[in-house]
Amino acid sequence: MEDHKTVGMKKLLVISGVIAIVNACLISACVVRKAEPLEQKTFIPKNEQIANGERVFMANCQKCHPAGEGGLGPSVNANPAPQFVKRFQMRHGLGVMPSFKKSEISKSDLHDVSKFLHAWKTY
Amino acid sequence: MRTYSSLLFFLIISILAQSCYRMRASKGGGQIKNVPARIMNASDIAVPAGYKIEPVASGLSFPTAAAFDEAGNLYVLEAGYSYGEVWGEPKLLRVDAGGKTTVVAKGPRNGPWSGIAWYNGAFYVAEGGEMEGGRILKITKDGTVTSLISELPSMGDHHTNGPVIKDGYIYFGQGTATNSSVVGPDNAEFGWLLRKKNFHDIPCKDLVLNGQNYTSANPLTDDPNDTATTGAYQSFGTATTPGQIIKGAVPCSGAVMRIPIEGGKPEVVAWGLRNPFGLALSPDGRIFFTENGFDDRGNRPVWGAGDVLWELKNDTWYGWPDYSAGKPIWDDEEFKVPGKEKVKAVLQKHPANPPKPAAIFGVHSSSNGIDFSKTDAFGYKGEAFVAQFGDMAPKTGKVEFPVGFKVVRVDASTGVIKDFAVNRGRRNGPATWLGKGGLERPVSVKFNPEGSVLYVVDFGIVKMTGQGPQPQMNTGTIWKITKQ
Numbered sequence: 378m379e380d381h382k383t384v385g386m387k388k389l390l391v392i393s394g395v396i397a398i399v400n401a402c403l404i405s406a407c408v409v410r411k412a413e414p415l416e417q418k419t420f421i422p423k424n425e426q427i428a429n430g431e432r433v434f435m436a437n438c439q440k441c442h443p444a445g446e447g448g449l450g451p452s453v454n455a456n457p458a459p460q461f462v463k464r465f466q467m468r469h470g471l472g473v474m475p476s477f478k479k480s481e482i483s484k485s486d487l488h489d490v491s492k493f494l495h496a497w498k499t500y
Numbered sequence: 501m502r503t504y505s506s507l508l509f510f511l512i513i514s515i516l517a518q519s520c521y522r523m524r525a526s527k528g529g530g531q532i533k534n535v536p537a538r539i540m541n542a543s544d545i546a547v548p549a550g551y552k553i554e555p556v557a558s559g560l561s562f563p564t565a566a567a568f569d570e571a572g573n574l575y576v577l578e579a580g581y582s583y584g585e586v587w588g589e590p591k592l593l594r595v596d597a598g599g600k601t602t603v604v605a606k607g608p609r610n611g612p613w614s615g616i617a618w619y620n621g622a623f624y625v626a627e628g629g630e631m632e633g634g635r636i637l638k639i640t641k642d643g644t645v646t647s648l649i650s651e652l653p654s655m656g657d658h659h660t661n662g663p664v665i666k667d668g669y670i671y672f673g674q675g676t677a678t679n680s681s682v683v684g685p686d687n688a689e690f691g692w693l694l695r696k697k698n699f700h701d702i703p704c705k706d707l708v709l710n711g712q713n714y715t716s717a718n719p720l721t722d723d724p725n726d727t728a729t730t731g732a733y734q735s736f737g738t739a740t741t742p743g744q745i746i747k748g749a750v751p752c753s754g755a756v757m758r759i760p761i762e763g764g765k766p767e768v769v770a771w772g773l774r775n776p777f778g779l780a781l782s783p784d785g786r787i788f789f790t791e792n793g794f795d796d797r798g799n800r801p802v803w804g805a806g807d808v809l810w811e812l813k814n815d816t817w818y819g820w821p822d823y824s825a826g827k828p829i830w831d832d833e834e835f836k837v838p839g840k841e842k843v844k845a846v847l848q849k850h851p852a853n854p855p856k857p858a859a860i861f862g863v864h865s866s867s868n869g870i871d872f873s874k875t876d877a878f879g880y881k882g883e884a885f886v887a888q889f890g891d892m893a894p895k896t897g898k899v900e901f902p903v904g905f906k907v908v909r910v911d912a913s914t915g916v917i918k919d920f921a922v923n924r925g926r927r928n929g930p931a932t933w934l935g936k937g938g939l940e941r942p943v944s945v946k947f948n949p950e951g952s953v954l955y956v957v958d959f960g961i962v963k964m965t966g967q968g969p970q971p972q973m974n975t976g977t978i979w980k981i982t983k984q
Binding site for chain 2: 412413415418420431439443444447450451470472473475476
């Protein structure tokens, strides 16, 4: 007879697994290329926060996700997770993705990266 | 309980994500099953609105760089050597109308000829020097070749590169022998360790080691169980001790050096570099250069190290072998190969804190040749254009998707990188990987003397296998991009 805790733990494990698999499938299935030559338009940051977010992205994220596409790491353009989840991931890391401490990317810069990613995805 | 559940949830996701990464196969751009015939189809390449790209020459064998004489004639180098230990004859070719080529000069079995500059009536060519050491050559239009410096330490992984000419000096890059200062079995796979058993990196100035040693299989004996222990800046099989001093010497590996235009003794300008490849003058007269970052290979593999655009600063140490793009790589999860231990520093004392990079390119993008737009006739005035040869996965490390295989533009004042010429398709990758007819492996870019046309040197097809590269002769191309 399984107790309440064990059943709850099993549920948690199943849900976690399903979320991870669905997330991985979504990321690998969706391919969003946003390169300017493909879009036939130029990305111009609309405000200083987005411009700063772009610079911070270039200094920290671009090397694994060039132009937001897959490379050493997966595509971030195709990642459907909400921005707060992405910020959590950047701060704490996930799997092979390293974490970025506040001394590396400040809270304000992290929010600017979010704003840039949103703007880049939708320009 | 909620905190515990959240932690458990995050741990599970983390383990799954990491397991997934380690289980997934590499998908590098060179990882193609068959080698198709090279097709040229400019419409498979996307360039910004208002620009046009077209091929101007094809069928070249390992072209690496282009230059123009005073009359605006186009010249191109054929390397005469490619990774994969494929040897040919290094050549300087004039490209005439219709893409017809004429041989101006040939070199010995000491390629790759990797870079060229035209200055005051002569070409200056970097001879990679895989067999006998690097050289800087002066070549006149009648085909006369004069060596201005020789025996540069180029017989390893990386070669003599550049050059660029400024204030009466030839500046050139000199790559390192190894990935991260320790000779290992990967260097035998490259080919050179079997030829040059005592070759290793040479620092430009004295360095103090912390005695980190690495034990690996020994490819120099027939016994498959034989091992060897090797330290930094040593021949294969030679260990180091804490506090050991490595004497600096010039010429050295991993540096930008310069010689007078008429030849002479080399001077170190910048050191602590891995593979400084393309050098170019910005419109305001500063020199910028690209550097190929660490690979995930060999005795001391490093993960997640991007290629870099640097501004050249006199008498400056740039961080190799313990920094990547200005960041320390030791004891840092950012540079730890998944499933392996964190990287250890090999230097006990670091000569300085490295400078801040101008831009950081994709990991394994092989960001190589560079030139600056200097006019409004082409646009993007003041920005750097960089050719990305593309990843050589799986030998240099695994990638989730092809990296590079395009031309990017860089605002060196902000570090912002944008694609400029890229293959169309659901994903980025070389033409053969996409089954199309666009860019394969752009290796350098050069503006014409008027600054109105950008020429892209495309090395051609390099298939990658678990055994190493299989470069294909006669598949190189020159493209030109014009503003309409």
